[in-house]
Amino acid sequence: MNTQTFPRLAATEIAALDPYAFFAVLGKRLIHPGGRRATEELLQRAEVHEGQQVLDVGCGVATTAIEIARRFGGQVTAVDIAPLMLARAQANSQAAGLEGKVVVEHGDIMALRFPVDAFDRVIAEAVTMFVDRPRAARELIRVCRPGGRVLATEFFWRKPPTAEARRIFLGEVCPGMRFDTLDDWISLYQAAGLSDIQVTSGPFEMMTPSGFLNDEGFMHCLAIMGHVLSRWSHLRKMAWLMPRMARAVPYLGYIVVAGVKSA
DSSP states (O other): OOOOOOOOOOHHHHHHOOHHHHHHHHTOSOOSTTHHHHHHHHHHHHOOOTTOEEEEETOTTSHHHHHHHHHHOOEEEEEESOHHHHHHHHHHHHHTTOTTTEEEEEOOTTSOOSOTTOEEEEEEESOGGGSOHHHHHHHHHHTEEEEEEEEEEEEEESSOOOHHHHHHIIIIISTTOOOOOHHHHHHHHHHHTEEEEEEEEEEOOTTSHHHHHHHHOHHHHHHHHHHHHHOHHHHHHHHHHHHHHHHHGGGEEEEEEEEEEOO
16 A cells, blocks of 8 residues: 555545545545456456556546556556545556556546547446446447447346335435446447447445455555544544445445447
């Protein structure tokens, strides 16, 4: 974990953070449904080769972008709309010694600045589900070259949730977010121009003890807990969030969608 010092957020700012931003502040590295398992499935289907141009949309703290550059030798452009995420993504790429291979910049999935057919691979982990889905999917595919691959990780209900779980998760934890079924996601990306679509899915384990440990490793889990305990505002936010997440976790899952841009 890098040692860069970030601006100290006020307690009111901590309380207002969405779960993704809050975990970024705590130093969590994998912040999307499915965690490390989902990312590995996505990377297997991405089939990135050395020298390829890769776009990571909604890069978060740049964990996946760094992994692609380090493991496969891809040239990664990592974009996010949130200044907090961009600051941490930049710091993490610098700490990894990959500044030349991972370029971090501001970007909005709804209006990417890149020209048509600019990238060999386009990745979006837990981004499309927060915005206008059809428009976002079309934009991801627009900037991918014909024959290139577009890959996304999304939430879905693995089984019908109770009314309480639905209300708490969509009303309090992630207000405004709407879920689609597995078939809905496939239809969405097909309509946007993907073919040869492959799908994997699994349980939402990011916020379970075993999933947290598997994603972050023992020592990094200790560091995260140290950050939680370092400020009363962190501890209060975590105490509010975790019981609510626990209500929804049994019903949540992730889906990895991978397809080819049609010629």
